[in-house]
Amino acid sequence: MMGKYLVRRLLQIIPVLFIISFIVFCLVFVAGDPVALMLPEDASQEDIDQLRTSLGLDRPFHIQYFTYMQGLLQGDFGDSFRYNASALPLVLERLPATLELAIAAMFVAIVIAIPLGIWSATKQNSSLDLLATGGAVLGKAMPNFWLGIMLILLFSVTLGWLPVSGRGTFAHLVLPAITLGTGIAAEMTRLIRSSMLEILNQDYIRTAKSKGIHDFFVVNKHALRNSLIPVVTITALQTSTVVGGTLITETIFSWPGLGQLLIQAVNTRDMAIVQASVFVIAFMVILMNLLADLIYKVLDPRIKYN
Missing domain, CATH: 1.10.3720.10 (MetI-like)
Known part of the structure; x- marks a missing residue:
């Protein structure tokens, strides 16, 4: 009985983490454009647009979320631009x-x-x-x-x-x-x-x-x-x-x-x-x-x- 209970609780973790990931992604999406912090203040609009495109930030919300979930299922949250390394x-x-x-x-x-x-x-x-x-x-x-x-x-x-x-x-x-x-x-x-x-x-x-x-x-x-x-x-x-x-x-x-x-x-x-x-x-x-x-x-x- 306890084994079945443990399995059921572990399976319940999956949808909870899915909901949490969606909420976090939405909050991050509306938090602002990180490109402005990654480039110097005198950066041209062309440089800004190029970096935004390379990071995939110019794509629609659902495309960005789908890409994010693909990486998440593989344990990949993307790279930190500050440390220039994988985040996880x-x-x-x-x-x-x-x-x-x-x-x-x-x-x-x-x-x-x-x-x-x-x-x-x-x-x-x-x-x-x-x-x-x-x-x-x-x-x-x-x-x-x-x-x-x-x-x-x-x-x-x-x-x-x-x-x-x-x-x-x-x-x-x-x-x-x-x-x-x-x-x-x-x-x-x-x-x-x-x-x-x-x-x-x-x-x-x-x-x-x-x-x-x-x-x-x-x-x-x-x-x-x-x-x-x-x-x-x-x-x-x-x-x-x-x-x-x-x-x-x-x-x-x-x-x-x-x-x-x-x-x-x-x-x-x-x-x-x-x-x-x-x-x-x-x-x-x-x-x-x-x-x-x-x-x-x-x-x-x-x-x-x-």
Whole structure:
């Protein structure tokens, strides 16, 4: 049953990616003429028309889209005029750096959110609960770019403990991961708290307590596992937030990842890079949602795949 479900979900990815590719192509088509950026300001109209013709930009929309899809089916998104190289390898080259930052940010979020959410739920209406919920609201409200700049000013400029930018050592990863993970931790903390409060009021939890089982085991063995299903859901949904957050975070910290490449491509209208980047990001988000569905079965064997 699970195998059939997995095959069906993988087949559903195809039309989703097709729709995404069409939307991205339409947005790129109306974004403007990249030829104006590829030639100097004193270029003649003849040079402009010649370059536009060589790139196929003078053809009708449906012809351009058909050509684009032909290349897409072969894994070819075209060449980047800025790097004078195929777009997809350039994107895949930057992908490991983005994945490294995203995984580190999710680790930071989980390390902060799970203990804080549990403590907040078990100490409901206490000063610790108010502090945790208040911190979660504050963390959710703080923009990533502002938090990143403040961390740079404190730990890099003032204290000199951590590097300002770049990638290479663990020290370079700390500030970007904290910047990106804080907002995710805030969202997860609130969800874990509400989920734990609901679970702790269930009859089987009261029965476990009445048997004299220590609160630590009741919370961490019985309540926590059952409260993790909505957490897995929000974690999967946060994938798009993490990837979107890397666009800003990588720019602030000069992190050489996919986000920084995409921002530069948008500014220079390097459409091949834009299309390849968005396609890869969309594929990552879809796979994370599929992975979340599979984790449900591990957390709760009662879930059936129909």
